[in-house]
Amino acid sequence: MQTITAEELKARLDAGEKLNIVDVREPHEHADFNIGGTLVPLGKIQTMQADELDEFKDQELIVYCRSGNRSGQACLILDTLGFTNTKNLVGGMLYWQEKIG
Template sequence: MQTITVNELKAKIDAGEQVNLVDVREPHENAEFNIGGILLPLGKVQTMQVDEIEDLKDAEVYIYCRSGNRSGQACLILETMGFSNVVNVTGGMLAWQEQIGR
């Protein structure tokens, strides 16, 4: 599993790069603050209900959560399901809000 910092990810977004973002937090967390990713709670990933992102199996996909823990778990599960290029956003949205803001 690869990792990326929130600052590196923000630089890619600011540069206009195509980034595939997946938020594995719960809906209420996503409603409070999000950076535009597809909402796919970790529970769905754990039960392999990933139809929303099935077409991204061969694409680079940035997985984020609140702190980087759930997204790390999601990355490992997605790799076993054949996703070849998942990237864990270290520090998650806590780091994003602390270092970048809203």
């Protein structure tokens, strides 16, 4: 697992890069505010029911949550499942909303 900052991610999104972004929060959190990531709650990843992510095993996969804790856990789990390029968004959506808006 590597990390990516909100500023780095925002710059890449603004540049129009096609990114694989996953939100591991709960559906109500995703509905309140998100940056366009695919919703796959941490519980699905913990129970290894995140088959929809298999196509990204050898691609960069940016994972975010509220504060960076759950997404860090998700990255560690995904790494053990054979994912080769997971990145945790440092500070999660709390930091994003504070610094990016």
